[in-house]
Amino acid sequence: MSRYSRTGAPQRGGRWREHRQVIDALAFKYRTGCPWTDLPAGFGSRKGGHNRLRRWARKKRPSRAA
Structure with missing residues (x-):
């Protein structure tokens, strides 16, 4: 499969690692x-883990107290 789409633009990104x-x-x-730089390779990309943590932290909303 080519790294370029039918329009000729390069494709970006890929599949996310599982949340687990x-x-x-x-x-x-x-x-x-x-x-982050010392994470074992079995956990995947350190950049991906850090970015996902930042994304989750940014989307977190305060929960309502019942």
Whole structure:
């Protein structure tokens, strides 16, 4: 498959990693205190995990107290 679409523009992005893998990476990072650059390769891209954390934090809305 070509990296270009039918219009000739380059394709960007790809499939997201599963949420479970990202959550495991976040738990490991905060449990061990390691920097993003030291995450084991089994957790996937450190950039992807960091970006997903930022995205989730930005979308979080305060919950209502019942």
